[in-house]
Structures are given as C-alpha cells and as structure tokens.
Amino acid sequence: MAKKIYLFDTSLRDGEQAPGIHLNVREKLEIAEQLDKLNIDTIEAGFPISSKSDFNSVVEISKKIRNRYIAALARAVPQDIDVAGQALENAVNPVIHTFISSSDIHLEYQFKKTRDQAIVLAADAVKRARKYTDMVEFSAMDATRSDRDYLCRMYEAAIKSGAKILNVPDTVGYALPEEYAALIDYIINNTAGIEDVIISVHCHNDLGLAVANSILAVQHGARQIEVSVNGIGERAGNAALEEVAMIIDTRKNDLNVSTGVNLKEIMRTSTLVRHLTGYAVAPNKPIVGKYVFTHEAGIHQDGMLKNRTTYEIMKPEDVGSQASKLMLGKHSGRHAFVKRTQELGFNLSDEELEKAFAGFKELAEKKGEISDDDLKAIVNNEIREVEEYFSLKYYQVINGTSIKSTATVGLEVNGNFAESASYGDGPVDASFKAIENITGMKVMLVEYSIEAVSGGRDAIGAVKIIVRSGDVEAMGSGISTDVIEASIKSYLDALNRIMLSKKS
Numbered sequence: 001m002a003k004k005i006y007l008f009d010t011s012l013r014d015g016e017q018a019p020g021i022h023l024n025v026r027e028k029l030e031i032a033e034q035l036d037k038l039n040i041d042t043i044e045a046g047f048p049i050s051s052k053s054d055f056n057s058v059v060e061i062s063k064k065i066r067n068r069y070i071a072a073l074a075r076a077v078p079q080d081i082d083v084a085g086q087a088l089e090n091a092v093n094p095v096i097h098t099f100i101s102s103s104d105i106h107l108e109y110q111f112k113k114t115r116d117q118a119i120v121l122a123a124d125a126v127k128r129a130r131k132y133t134d135m136v137e138f139s140a141m142d143a144t145r146s147d148r149d150y151l152c153r154m155y156e157a158a159i160k161s162g163a164k165i166l167n168v169p170d171t172v173g174y175a176l177p178e179e180y181a182a183l184i185d186y187i188i189n190n191t192a193g194i195e196d197v198i199i200s201v202h203c204h205n206d207l208g209l210a211v212a213n214s215i216l217a218v219q220h221g222a223r224q225i226e227v228s229v230n231g232i233g234e235r236a237g238n239a240a241l242e243e244v245a246m247i248i249d250t251r252k253n254d255l256n257v258s259t260g261v262n263l264k265e266i267m268r269t270s271t272l273v274r275h276l277t278g279y280a281v282a283p284n285k286p287i288v289g290k291y292v293f294t295h296e297a298g299i300h301q302d303g304m305l306k307n308r309t310t311y312e313i314m315k316p317e318d319v320g321s322q323a324s325k326l327m328l329g330k331h332s333g334r335h336a337f338v339k340r341t342q343e344l345g346f347n348l349s350d351e352e353l354e355k356a357f358a359g360f361k362e363l364a365e366k367k368g369e370i371s372d373d374d375l376k377a378i379v380n381n382e383i384r385e386v387e388e389y390f391s392l393k394y395y396q397v398i399n400g401t402s403i404k405s406t407a408t409v410g411l412e413v414n415g416n417f418a419e420s421a422s423y424g425d426g427p428v429d430a431s432f433k434a435i436e437n438i439t440g441m442k443v444m445l446v447e448y449s450i451e452a453v454s455g456g457r458d459a460i461g462a463v464k465i466i467v468r469s470g471d472v473e474a475m476g477s478g479i480s481t482d483v484i485e486a487s488i489k490s491y492l493d494a495l496n497r498i499m500l501s502k503k504s
C-alpha cells in the first residue's frame, strides 16, 4: 500500500515572511479555512513571539480549525516556547515547532554559541515544549551546511527530550538532490531512536530545487514535506504545495506514496493566496499558471483533439481549474448570483452577500458580462474590505499627452465629506497627491502593480499596492474596469489598513 506522506503547510509562517506580504488575522484565517478544505495535515499558523498579529492568528486559527494539526514556531528559547504554548491553548492538535541552528557558520556568527551549548538549548527547548503538547517538531536550521555527525548528535538529543518530528531544513536552498538524499540516508543510519520519529524536509527554492529535493528525500525515507501555496516564502520561497501534491498523484505508481490532498481545491487555494498576498503567479507556473493546460502548437492541438492523453499528463479539472465561462450579466438577478457564488465555493454570510451583490451590480452595469474570474475577484474584494475610515465618493482627472495631469478627488473621511485637487506626474500620481492633501497622511509607495483579472478590453484591472507610513507597511487592493479608480481604491484600502493597525 502507498505510504502516507504528511504535508505541513507553512504559507502563513514562512510564506508570510516573504517581502511585501502582510496578511491580517482575518486573511490568515481565510487561508487556513481553505487549507482545511484542501485536507492539508498541518497548518503552521505563525511565529507567536514575533508579533501580536502572529500571536492572534495562531489563537484564532486554533479556535476555528479543529481537524488539522496547528503548528506555532518558537526559537529554542524558554519565552518563545511559552508564548507559542499559550497561543495554541485552544488547539485540538497543537504542534510546537522549535528550532536552533546546527551549522558552525550560524552558531559562530549569529548565535554566538558553542556546539555543546546549542545541543543543551535544543534539548531544553524540546522538553519545555513537551509540557504544552506531545507533538513537538524540532528543526536544525541550516542542516544541509552542518557537520553531519554533530547534526545527528543534536537530533539524538531532541529525540531523547521527546521530539516527535525532526525537520531537516535546507535553509539557504543550496543542496543538490543527491546530496540532500544522502544526508537523509546518513541521518537515518546514524541517529539513535530515529525509527520512532517522523523525518520532515523543508527545502528552499533559491536554485529552483526545492520540490525535486523534497521528492527525492521522500524516496529516501522522509515522511513529511513542508510546503507553501504557490511556493511563497523567504527569498525564492519554499517547495510549492501544488507541485508536490501533483507529482505524488501523477507518479503514484512509481513513487508508491500518497498525500491526502483534495486536489480539486488546488486552484481555488492558489487563487486565494495570490489574491491575498498580492504575489502574482507566472502564467507558466506548473499546475496553477494560467496557460499550463493550454496547447498552442498545431501538432499538439491536433493530437489533443484526437486523444487528450497525447500531450496531457494531468487534466485541468483534476486541480479544479476550468476555463472561465461567461455566466452572469447586468440583468442577472440575486438568485443566479447567489447560486453561482456557491458553485464557486464561496460560503457567504447575509451581510457579505449583500456587499458582494452590490459590487457585482455596479460592475455589471459598466461591463455587461461577468465571467467566473471577474466574479471571484468581486467577491474576494467586497468581503474583505476593512473598516472604511476613508472611502471614495468621486474622482475626476484631466489627462493627455501635452498637458499636466490634474485630479480632483472627493472622499468620505470618518463620515464627513472632503475634497481636494492636485496635479501630478500622470493621473494616478495626481490622484494620490489629492488624497494626501485630504488625509494629511504622508506615505511612501513601495510597490504598485496592476493585473487584468479576465480577458478582453473591458477586463477588470486589479491594482495591488504596498505603502509605508513610518515603520508600518500596509498592502491595499482595488478592482475596477477603470484602472485609475482601481488605483485610488487600492490606495484608500492601504490607508484604511494603516488606520486600523494604529488603533490595535
């Protein structure tokens, strides 16, 4: 029988550490709920000592998600472990994931500890974590650049102290598949007690080998793979969940392992994470890219029409990816709207439905036909609006090739109307400056990106921005068929988030 491989998702921890990703508690909860539908084994919900928001995310996810293991990260430091234990108080199946580095280069320069001291810290951390839960995972950071014998001694100490999972991170994404597999072999052959614990792998993708290394490690005895949706994570990211799941499914007869992943939820999970993190997915990204099931060359199309298996090793419907259908229009009623959102997997409260339907009507008025992709964008956008301190009442721009762009913007500011005009370098800049005049908030624009949600000239433009105010960074998003309006909405969304973070 195929051996079960556990998938440990770290989108909300390692993924959230990626530059430019800022998820609030509600957004993390939404992703966790989707990971639950995906049938993931473990959700690493955060690093509780690192921030109040991380702590709260672990608390909320522990309360809401009852059928998964919920993990919290902690350095091998007593206070970290206690805080992680507290954050996991409500979890049905809590996991404390504690770590310390095992490489000389990290110990000497970063931790300023001797090898012996680090082993004592590791053992103490695991023991302390065991007071809160039986399920303790120990990671030897930078394992792939560590002295192998020393690494095995550290793992032995962790096992003796009660660790149930030993993680072998390729923290810097440096290992080659064969080297990494050889390290797994070495650990299995040289660590006393290893047969009683699960070996986990955590590979980074700096050289594009994260998934390959993870799969080869499984063939050498690892039982858990740490993954993230769309491969998000520090630097080049982690092993992509969707790739790992589909390799194991597509080649199950050769690998003789299986995961419990509900494959049909893959596309929806990917889309949600793309939306909330603002991290775009390349059109040719395996499994979840826009064009990965599109056959362009004549000879391929010819083969596909005769028999799909000629050029197709996976079917788009297997991962829940279907061609976008034109479904609704401005004459569509509430009933059709509700039905379609349910078919797309949304489970909205009455209040959310009200807002989403209003957003749909507004867009349908402008655009006519609304595709599934449009609909997903509308719903995602409407239900996620943060408390609106600033909201757009109207805007007007004058723009052209030989004149200076000017914008007039009217906002509702905490219930009162205010307006201002400004000129700028293009209509977006002029609008942002007018908003700055009204709000008095000086923020720096860190990133601005725009993406077409669906095809056609009247496609919805989705604008994502990141702004910084002092040491607070906030992400904003806005959609409209009018890209200037989408830009203004995303800017106001980011400002509202800054206001919110100042309050909490």
Ligand SMILES: [Zn+2]
Binding pocket: 014, 171, 202, 204, 233, 234
């Ligand atoms: Zn990592």
